[in-house]
Amino acid sequence: MAAHTARIEARDLRDTAHAAQVRELTAAGVLEDPRWRAAFAAVPRHVFVPYFWTGRGAGHERLWAEDPDPERRARWLRGVYVDTPLATRLRDGRLVSSSSQPSLMAKMLAALEVRDGDDVLEIGAGTGYNAALLCHRLGDEHVTTVDLDEEITESARSHLAELGYHPAVITGDGARGCPARAPFDRIMVTCTLPLIPHTWPAQCRPGARILAPLSTGLIALTVRDADFAEGNFLHTPAYFVPLRGATALPPPDPAGVEYGLPYELVENERFQFMLVLTAGVLHPREALDLWRREDRPARERFGVSVSAEGQWSWLDDPQGPYVWPLGET
Structure with missing residues (x-):
């Protein structure tokens, strides 16, 4: 009985924290579209971030949902629903995957300007949280997410399935796109680029939109045809984990x-x-x-x-x- 009560209390705390985050994002003006507001309300972030790493001194501390210490579990839950990016995967002390800042995710999804029936390619599966939001808005059959790392795609696929979402989750080099699922109406990139791979416009329908982090901003390109795309940066700053893969280049160092x-x-x-x-x-x-x-x-x-x-x-x-x-x- 005590264990059952504890589970109910934990669920209520998660639901409360999730609802509070949606209210905060709405108040901040980043969920003006009711369809994206409904997506954020339907998709809880904690399912996709069962643990994360936080810096402490010279090392890192892991906070996770199943920690036997109730205070550390509470710190995990509070951290998950703070509007901040979270380090979800480290390798040799280097960040290789993260859960993006929810308010930035909301801005990017709004800037993607999706329409009903659009086919979307996400470059950088991460935790699967962003793909879940896209699935809620468009339907599983319209969403493809790609990541180079099989551990990342397996984890994202599991998180998505836990909530009943089943988009195409592909292990592969995102810089090469996903020709098997093309053509796309939208490409959304969640990793920083040094330049735009030519493969992406070639896998888009004319008039498609590519939204990608470049330098420290977000470039929104309109695809004219397989050989040409052009557009302006948004005003929003953006900092992401760099793109990895055969065609990725190291980010430039301005050394000012x-x-x-x-x-x-x-x-x-x-x-x-x-x-x-x-x-x-x-x-x-x-x-x-x-x-x-x-x-x-x-x-x-x-x-x-x-x-x-x-x-x-x-x-x-x-x-x-x-x-x-x-x-x-």
Whole structure:
């Protein structure tokens, strides 16, 4: 009887924490669409984060749902429903997978602009939480999620099935997309990129939307055809685990302080975005001069074009004076 009562109390605490998070996200204005609000209300985060790692001193502490210590279990539950990213998988002390910040997830899902019947490819399965939200909104048959790591996909598949969701969960190199499930109307990426793999637009229908973290922002590309996509960055900052895979490149290191830039500017979130975006093309001092000359441009003034010949970032106009190559896949 005591064990049964404890289980009921634990369930009630989880339900209460989940409901409080949905209220907080709604109050913050990131769940304006009632369909996404319903998805967040239907999909509890704790199912997808049965444990997470938190930094403590020089090491890490693991908090988990089945800890015999009730205080540590309570810390796990409180942590799960805080609006923050959570480290869910470490390898040799290095973060390889995480549960994204719920408010950022909500912003990205809204920015994805899905329509009923859209087929969505998610690059970076993570815990499966984001795929569950997509399944609730669109239906399992319209959702494909890919991750390079079999341990991650197996875990995500299990979490999803626990709540009755059964999208296509594929183990593979997300940089190569998922040709077997193409074409897609939307591609949503939950890992930071150095550039856009050419395989993604080729696996999209004309008019599709690709939303991906690039530099420290989110680029929203509209696909014209298999060889061309273009769009602007959103205003939202975004920091994710880097894309892994055969075609992934190491993220650039702007190293602004080494070039004598004022530390307060290197730490400036807006300037850091431009510094990373133009690393290897503009000298950091050139980037600073341009940034100041153009009235400290925000992310929305920058964009990216992807073509069969290459890809480039730009300020204000893809045909204008400020255009920088991003590199080649």
